Amino acid sequence: MNHMTPRLQAYHDGELDPRMAEAVEAHLAECEACLTEFEALEMLSALLHELPPATQLMPEDRFVAQVALRLPRDETPRLPERTLKWGWRLAPVMLVATWAFVQAAAILTSGIAALVRLGVGSELAGSLIPEQTAASGVGLGLAGSLLDALGGDAAVEILRQLSGVGWIAVVPMLFTGLTALAICSWVAMWWAVERQAPQESGE
């Protein structure tokens, strides 16, 4: 019969789970050596508790421990952890929102460009933006502010060059691709984390 000596202390302190406690109890009923050991633990506890209740023992030890227990040891890392967690959860939402914003801006600018091409509101934009630039649609807002900043023919010339290259039209497509890639990565990481989660919380 194997002795339960290593578990007796935890049993005495009420630190065993019910199943293990039952096993120790059953063992104590038939093992004289372990019972003697356990009784010695109980006796020692009884003897220790004979000291006056307001024991003057090591007030500094108790104080240090009490202070340590009251310190927000766990709280400190918890707050940024929680923020990170929420940030992590919101990441795809933010990505989609940004993507939607960029797409909406692109559609709006091409709409304005179409209006400009039709001659509507030409007083607003036509004086500054040549038709071919406006037709490229995207980046009109940027173009507008650029024009404001630079002013005059130089800016118009820059925009002509840009729209000639046509790269402005590529930006939303590129952005859509990057967003899709980011969301796919997020899903992959989320899946990996979820798979690990049960092992971590099993502590």
Add this chain to the structure above:
Amino acid sequence: MVDVDDHPLSDDRRGPEAGAEQRERAAAVQAAILALPAAGRTTLILREYEGLSYRDIAEALDIPIGTVMSRLNYARRRLRNALAGYMEVAS
């Protein structure tokens, strides 16, 4: 129901010898605890007098639970040796 009056708070009713004996025992226990190494003593006090769980002690002292158990075990063994003469009396 247990009547509180059935359980004397002190040894007044048992005469001066019993009181002296208990005082001596208490002094021996206190001396034995104070003779423990600081780490084991703190752990023991937190467990026996503060009633903290192993986990709480581990958190308070910033040590693993395994260390709490080994320190407690060591402290209790030393106390048992030091107080061997009083153990039978206490039971």
